[in-house]
Amino acid sequence: MLAGMDSFQATIDADGRIEPRDAMPEGYRKTLIRQIAQHAHSEIIGMQPEGNWISRAPSLRRKAILMAKVQDEAGHGLYLYAAAETLGVDRADLLDLLHSGRQKYSSIFNYPTLTWADIGAIGWLVDGAAIVNQVPLCRCSYGPYARAMVRVCKEESFHQRQGFEILHTLCNGTPAQKAMAQDALDRWWWPSLMMFGPPDSASTHSEQSMAWGIKRHSNDELRQRFVDMTVPQADVLGLKVPDEGLSYDEETGHYRFTEPDYTELYDVVKGNGPCNQQRLAHRVKAHEDGAWVREAAAAYAGKQASRREGSAA
Amino acid sequence: MIEPLWEVFVRSRRGLSHTHVGSLHAPDATMALRNARDVYTRRQEGVSIWVVRAADITASSPDEKDEFFDPAGDKVYRHPTFYQVPEGVEHL
Ligand SMILES: [Fe+2]
Ligand SMILES: [Fe+2]
Numbered sequence: 116m117l118a119g120m121d122s123f124q125a126t127i128d129a130d131g132r133i134e135p136r137d138a139m140p141e142g143y144r145k146t147l148i149r150q151i152a153q154h155a156h157s158e159i160i161g162m163q164p165e166g167n168w169i170s171r172a173p174s175l176r177r178k179a180i181l182m183a184k185v186q187d188e189a190g191h192g193l194y195l196y197a198a199a200e201t202l203g204v205d206r207a208d209l210l211d212l213l214h215s216g217r218q219k220y221s222s223i224f225n226y227p228t229l230t231w232a233d234i235g236a237i238g239w240l241v242d243g244a245a246i247v248n249q250v251p252l253c254r255c256s257y258g259p260y261a262r263a264m265v266r267v268c269k270e271e272s273f274h275q276r277q278g279f280e281i282l283h284t285l286c287n288g289t290p291a292q293k294a295m296a297q298d299a300l301d302r303w304w305w306p307s308l309m310m311f312g313p314p315d316s317a318s319t320h321s322e323q324s325m326a327w328g329i330k331r332h333s334n335d336e337l338r339q340r341f342v343d344m345t346v347p348q349a350d351v352l353g354l355k356v357p358d359e360g361l362s363y364d365e366e367t368g369h370y371r372f373t374e375p376d377y378t379e380l381y382d383v384v385k386g387n388g389p390c391n392q393q394r395l396a397h398r399v400k401a402h403e404d405g406a407w408v409r410e411a412a413a414a415y416a417g418k419q420a421s422r423r424e425g426s427a428a
Numbered sequence: 429m430i431e432p433l434w435e436v437f438v439r440s441r442r443g444l445s446h447t448h449v450g451s452l453h454a455p456d457a458t459m460a461l462r463n464a465r466d467v468y469t470r471r472q473e474g475v476s477i478w479v480v481r482a483a484d485i486t487a488s489s490p491d492e493k494d495e496f497f498d499p500a501g502d503k504v505y506r507h508p509t510f511y512q513v514p515e516g517v518e519h520l
Contacts, residue, residue: 136490186470193467197451200433206453207430263450270471409455413431416455 127328132258135201143327146320147257148202149218150329152209155195156220160213160394162188164228165237173231180277181234187270194263201259214399222380223306225388232285232292232299238278240300240307240345246271247341248311256328279348286352293353300349301357308372309380311338317377342370433482434460436467438474446478454479 119138126133133139162185169185172178196206212218223241228234249271252264285296312318312334324330332340346363349356360373383391431453437446449468454460460479469477488496504510513520 134490136487138490183470190467190470193452194450200451205430259450266450409431412455412459416459419456 127256130328131256132261133256134258142323143329144202146324146327146329147260148199148204150324151195151199151202151260152204152212153219153221155192155199155209156213156218157224158188158192158195160220160224160398161241163394163397164224164226164390165234167228168231168234171231172234177281184238184274184277187274191267191270194266195260198257198259198263210402214395214402216386216395219384221310222383222388223310224394225383225390226302226306227390229302230295230299232282232295233303235278235281235285235296236299236303238274238276239282239348240278240303241310242271242274242278243345244307244310244341246275247337247344251331251337254328254331279352282352282354286354296352297354300354304357305375305379306383308338308341308375309377309383311335311341313377313380314374339369342372346370431455434464434479435482435485436460436464437478437480438464438468439476440473441475446476449473451482 120140123133123137123139123143126137133143165181165185165188169178169181172181196209199209200206209218213220223244228237246268249264249268253261253268255261255264282296282299285292287293315321315333315335318334321330321333325333346356346361358373360371362371363369364371382388386392432455433451434454434457435451436449438449439446452460452463452467454463457479461477464477464479468474500506
Protein backbone atom coordinates (compact mmCIF):
# COMPACT_ATOMS: atom_id res chain seq x y z
CA MET A 116 0.00 0.00 0.00
CA LEU A 117 1.34 3.40 -0.97
CA ALA A 118 0.74 6.50 1.11
CA GLY A 119 1.40 10.19 0.66
CA MET A 120 4.11 11.15 -1.82
CA ASP A 121 4.77 7.54 -2.90
CA SER A 122 1.17 7.26 -3.92
CA PHE A 123 1.45 10.60 -5.77
CA GLN A 124 4.47 9.47 -7.76
CA ALA A 125 2.94 6.07 -8.51
CA THR A 126 -0.18 7.78 -9.84
CA ILE A 127 1.90 10.13 -12.02
CA ASP A 128 4.05 7.23 -13.28
CA ALA A 129 0.93 5.28 -14.26
CA ASP A 130 -0.40 8.36 -16.07
CA GLY A 131 -3.28 8.50 -13.57
CA ARG A 132 -5.04 11.62 -12.31
CA ILE A 133 -4.38 13.45 -9.07
CA GLU A 134 -7.56 14.60 -7.32
CA PRO A 135 -8.04 17.54 -4.93
CA ARG A 136 -7.54 15.91 -1.53
CA ASP A 137 -4.67 13.62 -2.58
CA ALA A 138 -1.24 14.21 -1.12
CA MET A 139 0.92 16.18 -3.56
CA PRO A 140 4.28 17.95 -3.45
CA GLU A 141 4.05 21.62 -2.51
CA GLY A 142 5.76 22.54 -5.78
CA TYR A 143 3.12 20.68 -7.79
CA ARG A 144 0.34 22.49 -5.96
CA LYS A 145 2.00 25.89 -6.37
CA THR A 146 2.78 25.38 -10.04
CA LEU A 147 -0.82 24.39 -10.72
CA ILE A 148 -2.29 27.27 -8.75
CA ARG A 149 -0.11 29.74 -10.66
CA GLN A 150 -0.83 28.19 -14.05
CA ILE A 151 -4.59 27.74 -13.56
CA ALA A 152 -4.99 31.22 -12.06
CA GLN A 153 -3.10 32.87 -14.92
CA HIS A 154 -5.13 30.86 -17.37
CA ALA A 155 -8.34 32.03 -15.66
CA HIS A 156 -7.13 35.66 -15.65
CA SER A 157 -6.41 35.39 -19.39
CA GLU A 158 -9.95 34.20 -20.08
CA ILE A 159 -11.59 37.14 -18.33
CA ILE A 160 -9.13 39.81 -19.50
CA GLY A 161 -9.57 38.33 -22.98
CA MET A 162 -13.18 39.52 -22.93
CA GLN A 163 -12.04 43.15 -23.25
CA PRO A 164 -10.48 43.37 -26.73
CA GLU A 165 -13.55 41.66 -28.22
CA GLY A 166 -16.07 43.38 -25.97
CA ASN A 167 -14.76 46.57 -27.57
CA TRP A 168 -16.57 45.62 -30.80
CA ILE A 169 -19.91 44.27 -29.54
CA SER A 170 -21.69 47.59 -29.96
CA ARG A 171 -20.12 48.08 -33.40
CA ALA A 172 -20.58 44.61 -34.89
CA PRO A 173 -21.66 44.98 -38.54
CA SER A 174 -24.91 43.00 -38.22
CA LEU A 175 -27.27 41.62 -35.60
CA ARG A 176 -26.08 38.10 -36.44
CA ARG A 177 -22.43 39.05 -35.82
CA LYS A 178 -23.39 40.88 -32.64
CA ALA A 179 -25.27 37.90 -31.18
CA ILE A 180 -22.35 35.61 -32.04
CA LEU A 181 -19.79 37.93 -30.51
CA MET A 182 -21.80 38.30 -27.32
CA ALA A 183 -22.08 34.51 -27.03
CA LYS A 184 -18.34 34.18 -27.56
CA VAL A 185 -17.43 36.79 -24.97
CA GLN A 186 -19.87 35.17 -22.53
CA ASP A 187 -18.15 31.83 -23.12
CA GLU A 188 -14.82 33.40 -22.16
CA ALA A 189 -16.36 34.55 -18.86
CA GLY A 190 -17.52 30.95 -18.39
CA HIS A 191 -14.02 29.64 -19.11
CA GLY A 192 -12.66 31.96 -16.46
CA LEU A 193 -15.19 30.62 -13.95
CA TYR A 194 -14.46 26.93 -14.71
CA LEU A 195 -10.79 27.67 -14.17
CA TYR A 196 -11.16 29.68 -10.96
CA ALA A 197 -13.27 26.80 -9.62
CA ALA A 198 -10.52 24.33 -10.58
CA ALA A 199 -7.89 26.51 -8.85
CA GLU A 200 -10.00 26.64 -5.70
CA THR A 201 -9.87 22.85 -5.36
CA LEU A 202 -6.17 23.39 -4.55
CA GLY A 203 -7.04 25.38 -1.44
CA VAL A 204 -7.00 28.99 -2.62
CA ASP A 205 -9.85 31.52 -2.78
CA ARG A 206 -10.99 33.09 -6.01
CA ALA A 207 -11.17 36.46 -4.26
CA ASP A 208 -7.47 36.22 -3.38
CA LEU A 209 -6.56 35.26 -6.95
CA LEU A 210 -8.44 38.28 -8.26
CA ASP A 211 -6.52 40.46 -5.80
CA LEU A 212 -3.27 39.08 -7.20
CA LEU A 213 -4.43 39.92 -10.72
CA HIS A 214 -5.60 43.38 -9.77
CA SER A 215 -2.37 44.23 -7.97
CA GLY A 216 -0.31 42.98 -10.91
CA ARG A 217 1.30 40.14 -8.96
CA GLN A 218 -0.18 37.49 -11.26
CA LYS A 219 -0.12 37.78 -15.05
CA TYR A 220 -2.42 36.96 -17.91
CA SER A 221 -1.61 36.10 -21.50
CA SER A 222 0.32 38.93 -23.16
CA ILE A 223 -1.80 38.64 -26.33
CA PHE A 224 -4.64 40.58 -24.71
CA ASN A 225 -2.48 43.66 -24.36
CA TYR A 226 -2.81 44.42 -28.06
CA PRO A 227 -5.61 46.70 -29.30
CA THR A 228 -8.50 45.71 -31.61
CA LEU A 229 -8.36 48.50 -34.18
CA THR A 230 -10.80 47.22 -36.83
CA TRP A 231 -13.61 44.71 -37.22
CA ALA A 232 -11.17 42.39 -38.99
CA ASP A 233 -9.27 42.12 -35.70
CA ILE A 234 -12.28 40.29 -34.26
CA GLY A 235 -11.90 37.77 -37.08
CA ALA A 236 -8.16 37.51 -36.51
CA ILE A 237 -8.61 36.96 -32.77
CA GLY A 238 -11.10 34.12 -33.28
CA TRP A 239 -9.01 32.49 -35.98
CA LEU A 240 -5.49 33.00 -34.59
CA VAL A 241 -5.79 33.67 -30.86
CA ASP A 242 -8.49 31.09 -30.17
CA GLY A 243 -6.72 28.82 -32.68
CA ALA A 244 -3.47 29.09 -30.70
CA ALA A 245 -5.41 28.65 -27.45
CA ILE A 246 -6.86 25.40 -28.80
CA VAL A 247 -3.40 24.08 -29.67
CA ASN A 248 -2.28 24.93 -26.12
CA GLN A 249 -5.40 23.59 -24.42
CA VAL A 250 -6.06 20.29 -26.16
CA PRO A 251 -3.07 18.59 -24.48
CA LEU A 252 -4.20 20.07 -21.13
CA CYS A 253 -7.31 17.87 -21.34
CA ARG A 254 -4.85 15.10 -20.34
CA CYS A 255 -3.21 17.11 -17.57
CA SER A 256 -2.40 15.04 -14.48
CA TYR A 257 -4.57 17.23 -12.24
CA GLY A 258 -8.16 16.01 -12.59
CA PRO A 259 -10.13 19.23 -12.03
CA TYR A 260 -7.92 21.19 -14.46
CA ALA A 261 -8.16 18.48 -17.11
CA ARG A 262 -11.96 18.33 -16.76
CA ALA A 263 -12.28 22.11 -17.03
CA MET A 264 -10.17 21.97 -20.19
CA VAL A 265 -12.47 19.40 -21.76
CA ARG A 266 -15.38 21.80 -21.35
CA VAL A 267 -13.33 24.74 -22.63
CA CYS A 268 -12.06 22.90 -25.70
CA LYS A 269 -15.59 21.89 -26.71
CA GLU A 270 -16.57 25.54 -26.74
CA GLU A 271 -13.43 26.89 -28.43
CA SER A 272 -14.04 25.36 -31.82
CA PHE A 273 -17.03 27.65 -32.37
CA HIS A 274 -14.81 30.60 -31.43
CA GLN A 275 -12.23 29.72 -34.02
CA ARG A 276 -14.77 29.08 -36.75
CA GLN A 277 -16.67 32.32 -36.24
CA GLY A 278 -13.37 34.22 -36.51
CA PHE A 279 -12.41 32.43 -39.68
CA GLU A 280 -15.85 33.11 -41.11
CA ILE A 281 -15.50 36.85 -40.43
CA LEU A 282 -12.20 36.93 -42.31
CA HIS A 283 -13.49 34.73 -45.11
CA THR A 284 -16.38 37.13 -45.63
CA LEU A 285 -14.04 40.14 -45.67
CA CYS A 286 -11.62 38.37 -48.03
CA ASN A 287 -14.46 37.81 -50.49
CA GLY A 288 -15.69 41.38 -50.18
CA THR A 289 -14.35 44.65 -51.56
CA PRO A 290 -10.60 45.27 -52.00
CA ALA A 291 -10.74 47.56 -48.97
CA GLN A 292 -12.30 44.78 -46.87
CA LYS A 293 -9.66 42.32 -47.99
CA ALA A 294 -6.92 44.83 -47.17
CA MET A 295 -8.43 45.22 -43.72
CA ALA A 296 -8.23 41.43 -43.23
CA GLN A 297 -4.59 41.40 -44.40
CA ASP A 298 -3.73 44.22 -42.04
CA ALA A 299 -5.25 42.30 -39.14
CA LEU A 300 -3.22 39.18 -39.99
CA ASP A 301 -0.07 41.31 -40.27
CA ARG A 302 -0.57 42.67 -36.76
CA TRP A 303 -1.79 39.49 -35.01
CA TRP A 304 0.54 36.91 -36.53
CA TRP A 305 3.61 37.58 -34.39
CA PRO A 306 1.80 38.08 -31.05
CA SER A 307 -0.07 34.82 -31.78
CA LEU A 308 3.21 32.94 -32.19
CA MET A 309 4.32 34.41 -28.86
CA MET A 310 1.29 32.84 -27.14
CA PHE A 311 3.26 29.59 -26.91
CA GLY A 312 5.77 31.25 -24.60
CA PRO A 313 9.52 31.57 -24.81
CA PRO A 314 11.53 29.17 -26.95
CA ASP A 315 12.41 25.82 -25.33
CA SER A 316 16.02 26.94 -24.93
CA ALA A 317 14.87 29.75 -22.61
CA SER A 318 11.82 28.18 -20.94
CA THR A 319 12.26 28.00 -17.18
CA HIS A 320 9.37 25.93 -15.80
CA SER A 321 8.94 23.43 -18.59
CA GLU A 322 10.99 20.44 -17.49
CA GLN A 323 9.43 19.97 -14.07
CA SER A 324 5.93 20.55 -15.48
CA MET A 325 6.55 17.85 -18.08
CA ALA A 326 7.74 15.41 -15.39
CA TRP A 327 4.57 16.10 -13.40
CA GLY A 328 2.31 15.56 -16.37
CA ILE A 329 1.03 19.15 -16.24
CA LYS A 330 2.61 19.98 -19.58
CA ARG A 331 2.65 17.40 -22.35
CA HIS A 332 4.48 19.16 -25.20
CA SER A 333 7.19 21.78 -25.34
CA ASN A 334 6.49 25.39 -26.35
CA ASP A 335 8.32 24.98 -29.66
CA GLU A 336 6.43 21.78 -30.53
CA LEU A 337 3.10 23.52 -29.99
CA ARG A 338 4.20 26.60 -31.94
CA GLN A 339 5.16 24.37 -34.88
CA ARG A 340 1.81 22.62 -34.69
CA PHE A 341 0.04 25.99 -34.82
CA VAL A 342 2.01 27.17 -37.86
CA ASP A 343 1.41 23.89 -39.71
CA MET A 344 -2.30 24.15 -39.03
CA THR A 345 -2.70 27.85 -39.80
CA VAL A 346 -0.67 28.50 -42.96
CA PRO A 347 -2.90 26.39 -45.25
CA GLN A 348 -5.93 28.19 -43.78
CA ALA A 349 -4.36 31.55 -44.69
CA ASP A 350 -4.01 30.22 -48.24
CA VAL A 351 -7.74 29.49 -48.35
CA LEU A 352 -8.41 33.07 -47.27
CA GLY A 353 -6.00 34.33 -49.91
CA LEU A 354 -4.02 36.19 -47.25
CA LYS A 355 -0.25 36.35 -46.94
CA VAL A 356 1.38 35.34 -43.68
CA PRO A 357 3.77 38.23 -42.93
CA ASP A 358 6.88 36.06 -42.77
CA GLU A 359 9.39 36.22 -45.62
CA GLY A 360 11.16 33.18 -44.20
CA LEU A 361 8.09 30.96 -44.41
CA SER A 362 8.49 27.82 -46.54
CA TYR A 363 7.23 24.26 -46.62
CA ASP A 364 9.82 21.60 -45.91
CA GLU A 365 8.95 18.56 -48.04
CA GLU A 366 11.28 16.35 -46.06
CA THR A 367 9.86 16.96 -42.59
CA GLY A 368 6.33 17.82 -43.66
CA HIS A 369 6.50 20.97 -41.53
CA TYR A 370 6.70 24.66 -42.31
CA ARG A 371 9.92 26.51 -41.59
CA PHE A 372 9.14 29.91 -40.13
CA THR A 373 10.79 32.91 -38.54
CA GLU A 374 10.71 33.00 -34.75
CA PRO A 375 8.89 36.00 -33.27
CA ASP A 376 10.89 38.70 -31.51
CA TYR A 377 10.86 37.39 -27.96
CA THR A 378 12.18 40.65 -26.51
CA GLU A 379 8.76 42.06 -27.40
CA LEU A 380 7.09 39.19 -25.50
CA TYR A 381 9.19 39.82 -22.38
CA ASP A 382 8.51 43.52 -22.66
CA VAL A 383 4.73 43.09 -22.93
CA VAL A 384 4.72 40.60 -20.04
CA LYS A 385 6.62 43.17 -17.98
CA GLY A 386 3.74 45.59 -18.51
CA ASN A 387 4.91 47.63 -21.48
CA GLY A 388 2.46 46.44 -24.13
CA PRO A 389 0.14 48.89 -25.86
CA CYS A 390 -2.87 48.18 -23.59
CA ASN A 391 -1.56 46.71 -20.30
CA GLN A 392 -2.65 49.64 -18.15
CA GLN A 393 -6.00 50.03 -19.83
CA ARG A 394 -6.84 46.30 -19.45
CA LEU A 395 -5.99 46.18 -15.78
CA ALA A 396 -7.65 49.50 -14.95
CA HIS A 397 -10.84 48.38 -16.69
CA ARG A 398 -10.82 45.04 -14.82
CA VAL A 399 -10.36 46.72 -11.44
CA LYS A 400 -13.09 49.25 -12.19
CA ALA A 401 -15.55 46.53 -13.28
CA HIS A 402 -14.81 44.64 -10.05
CA GLU A 403 -15.28 47.73 -7.89
CA ASP A 404 -18.41 48.81 -9.73
CA GLY A 405 -19.89 45.38 -9.05
CA ALA A 406 -19.27 45.52 -5.31
CA TRP A 407 -22.76 46.81 -4.48
CA VAL A 408 -24.33 43.84 -6.31
CA ARG A 409 -22.31 41.35 -4.29
CA GLU A 410 -23.14 43.21 -1.08
CA ALA A 411 -26.86 43.40 -1.86
CA ALA A 412 -27.00 39.68 -2.74
CA ALA A 413 -25.22 38.76 0.48
CA ALA A 414 -27.53 41.01 2.56
CA TYR A 415 -30.58 39.43 0.93
CA ALA A 416 -29.26 35.92 1.53
CA GLY A 417 -28.56 36.82 5.16
CA LYS A 418 -32.07 38.19 5.66
CA GLN A 419 -33.73 35.14 4.07
CA ALA A 420 -31.63 32.80 6.22
CA SER A 421 -32.51 34.59 9.44
CA ARG A 422 -36.22 34.56 8.50
CA ARG A 423 -36.08 30.81 7.92
CA GLU A 424 -34.39 30.35 11.28
CA GLY A 425 -37.05 32.53 12.89
CA SER A 426 -39.92 30.50 11.47
CA ALA A 427 -38.26 27.19 12.36
CA ALA A 428 -37.78 28.22 15.99
CA MET B 429 -17.22 38.68 2.65
CA ILE B 430 -16.77 35.38 0.79
CA GLU B 431 -19.80 33.86 -0.88
CA PRO B 432 -20.22 30.17 -0.06
CA LEU B 433 -19.05 27.55 -2.55
CA TRP B 434 -21.63 25.31 -4.24
CA GLU B 435 -21.02 22.04 -6.07
CA VAL B 436 -23.07 21.70 -9.25
CA PHE B 437 -24.62 18.49 -10.59
CA VAL B 438 -26.33 18.32 -13.97
CA ARG B 439 -28.65 15.69 -15.45
CA SER B 440 -27.70 15.87 -19.10
CA ARG B 441 -30.87 14.19 -20.29
CA ARG B 442 -33.81 12.17 -19.02
CA GLY B 443 -32.82 8.64 -18.04
CA LEU B 444 -29.33 9.62 -16.84
CA SER B 445 -28.13 10.48 -13.34
CA HIS B 446 -26.98 13.91 -12.25
CA THR B 447 -23.21 14.22 -12.71
CA HIS B 448 -20.82 16.58 -10.98
CA VAL B 449 -19.74 19.30 -13.41
CA GLY B 450 -17.89 21.81 -11.23
CA SER B 451 -18.51 24.45 -8.61
CA LEU B 452 -19.31 28.12 -8.22
CA HIS B 453 -19.84 30.84 -5.65
CA ALA B 454 -23.24 32.30 -4.87
CA PRO B 455 -24.81 33.97 -1.84
CA ASP B 456 -27.80 31.60 -1.69
CA ALA B 457 -29.32 28.52 -3.31
CA THR B 458 -31.54 30.45 -5.73
CA MET B 459 -28.61 32.44 -7.08
CA ALA B 460 -26.47 29.32 -7.16
CA LEU B 461 -29.04 27.62 -9.42
CA ARG B 462 -29.24 30.60 -11.77
CA ASN B 463 -25.48 30.95 -11.94
CA ALA B 464 -25.16 27.21 -12.56
CA ARG B 465 -27.55 27.52 -15.48
CA ASP B 466 -25.47 30.32 -17.00
CA VAL B 467 -22.08 28.79 -16.31
CA TYR B 468 -22.69 25.09 -16.98
CA THR B 469 -25.64 24.81 -19.39
CA ARG B 470 -25.17 27.50 -22.05
CA ARG B 471 -25.59 24.87 -24.76
CA GLN B 472 -28.49 22.87 -23.39
CA GLU B 473 -26.17 20.50 -21.55
CA GLY B 474 -28.83 19.80 -18.94
CA VAL B 475 -32.50 19.21 -18.18
CA SER B 476 -32.08 19.42 -14.40
CA ILE B 477 -29.56 20.96 -11.99
CA TRP B 478 -28.74 20.28 -8.35
CA VAL B 479 -26.64 22.66 -6.29
CA VAL B 480 -25.23 21.56 -2.93
CA ARG B 481 -23.25 23.65 -0.51
CA ALA B 482 -19.70 22.28 -0.66
CA ALA B 483 -19.50 22.55 3.14
CA ASP B 484 -22.45 20.14 3.49
CA ILE B 485 -20.75 17.28 1.65
CA THR B 486 -19.21 14.49 3.70
CA ALA B 487 -16.51 12.66 1.76
CA SER B 488 -14.34 9.62 2.41
CA SER B 489 -10.75 10.56 3.13
CA PRO B 490 -8.14 9.91 0.43
CA ASP B 491 -5.59 9.09 3.19
CA GLU B 492 -7.46 6.00 4.28
CA LYS B 493 -8.78 5.00 0.86
CA ASP B 494 -7.05 1.62 0.97
CA GLU B 495 -8.39 0.53 4.37
CA PHE B 496 -11.77 2.06 3.64
CA PHE B 497 -12.29 0.09 0.45
CA ASP B 498 -10.39 -3.01 1.62
CA PRO B 499 -13.43 -5.07 2.64
CA ALA B 500 -14.43 -5.47 -1.02
CA GLY B 501 -10.91 -6.41 -2.11
CA ASP B 502 -11.01 -10.15 -1.34
CA LYS B 503 -14.56 -10.87 -2.44
CA VAL B 504 -14.03 -11.80 -6.04
CA TYR B 505 -17.00 -14.15 -5.76
CA ARG B 506 -19.19 -11.07 -6.07
CA HIS B 507 -18.39 -11.01 -9.78
CA PRO B 508 -19.95 -13.40 -12.29
CA THR B 509 -16.53 -14.04 -13.85
CA PHE B 510 -15.56 -15.89 -10.63
CA TYR B 511 -17.71 -18.84 -11.58
CA GLN B 512 -16.93 -21.67 -13.99
CA VAL B 513 -19.69 -22.42 -16.41
CA PRO B 514 -19.70 -25.98 -17.79
CA GLU B 515 -19.29 -26.30 -21.54
CA GLY B 516 -22.54 -26.07 -23.45
CA VAL B 517 -24.58 -24.22 -20.81
CA GLU B 518 -26.24 -21.15 -22.29
CA HIS B 519 -28.19 -18.15 -20.97
CA LEU B 520 -26.45 -18.37 -17.59
FE1 LIG C 1 -11.56 30.69 -23.73
FE1 LIG D 1 -12.20 31.31 -26.90
